[in-house]
Amino acid sequence: GEEVKRIESAGADWVHLDVMDGIFVPNITIGPVVISSVRKLTKMPFDVHLMIQRPMKYVKMFADAGSDMLTIHVDADGDVKETLKAIRDCGVRPGITLNPGIPVEKLDPYLDMVDLVLIMTVDAGFGGQSFKDVGLSKIARVKEYAESHNPKLEISVDGGINRDTGKRCVDAGATVLAAGSSLFGAADMKKEIA
Ligand code: ZN
Numbered sequence: 001g002e003e004v005k006r007i008e009s010a011g012a013d014w015v016h017l018d019v020m021d022g023i024f025v026p027n028i029t030i031g032p033v034v035i036s037s038v039r040k041l042t043k044m045p046f047d048v049h050l051m052i053q054r055p056m057k058y059v060k061m062f063a064d065a066g067s068d069m070l071t072i073h074v075d076a077d078g079d080v081k082e083t084l085k086a087i088r089d090c091g092v093r094p095g096i097t098l099n100p101g102i103p104v105e106k107l108d109p110y111l112d113m114v115d116l117v118l119i120m121t122v123d124a125g126f127g128g129q130s131f132k133d134v135g136l137s138k139i140a141r142v143k144e145y146a147e148s149h150n151p152k153l154e155i156s157v158d159g160g161i162n163r164d165t166g167k168r169c170v171d172a173g174a175t176v177l178a179a180g181s182s183l184f185g186a187a188d189m190k191k192e193i194a
Pocket of ligand 1: 017158
């Protein structure tokens with residue numbers, strides 16, 4: 001709770017919450033109960049990144065917990081289109097994402113169903129990894145799509161984001177930067193966010 005208030009006063013626009021289930025990724029983080037507790041502390045939009053198998057099963061739970069955006073992995077078990085539709089039907093903005101090793105073309109069948117595309121620039125599952133350049137060309141490709149089909153599409157980047165890699169992502173077309181270690185480890189979070 002204190003950290004959420006800290007990032008709000010440091011000028012963050014959204015809270016990016018990484019949900020890991022110990023199955024889709026080896027690590028375990030938080031679930032809907034923690035998200036609904038934190039929800040009471042801020043009006044900042046909650047951008048919830050589900051690194052979980054069978055996300056369909058949990059859509060309603062995460063919607064009810066107060067998610068504003070719910071992003072699923074393209075290679076998670078289950079029907080991607082059905083899951084994205086279920087997210088929208090719950091009144092939440094759907095997002096799609098993929099790990100660095102997966103070609104960006106895998107997103108094509110879903111681009112017209114989402115409000116957000118999340119480009120992973122590290123492998124999902126752990127914080128503190130360094131940025132993988134492969135994300136930059138993916139951002140540029142999604143930007144090309146957004147310009148011709150959906151100018152409101154958010155292009156978010158997650159993994160190894162700091163003041164240097166963040167700038168390179170924005171130059172490539174990113175509209176949202178999800179940063180963890182570089183902000184929480186900074187002496188002055190406000191300056192780093194700016
Ligand atoms: Zn994330």
